[in-house]
Amino acid sequence: MSDLFEADRNLEARLDKAYYRVWRWEVADAVKPTQQDRILAEFLRAAGTTVCGAKFLEMHIPRYAARILELRNDGFDIQAGPCQHGMNVVDYELL
Helix, strand or coil, X not given: CHHHHHHHHHHHHHHHHHHHHHXXXXXXXXXXXXXXXXXXXXXXXXXXXXXXXXXXXXXXXXXXXXXXXXXXXXXXXXXXXXXXXXXXXXXXXXX
């Protein structure tokens, strides 16, 4: 049980770090965050709602599906569903 709790704390810490890197880049023009950081920050901004794949394309992350797969492999629970806007992309949600 403690291993699961520790894994959850590690994921939360990674989310916090990713969001901070993106915020710092936007505000202070610091070191550019990774694409994974930018995707995680967008999920946090969405606050429990879905994020359309087109949003990641607007963010200039053309291989967003690969980055989301890497995040899933790292332990994040990211669900996919049909786009609510009728576009030929997928909506994602961080649970």
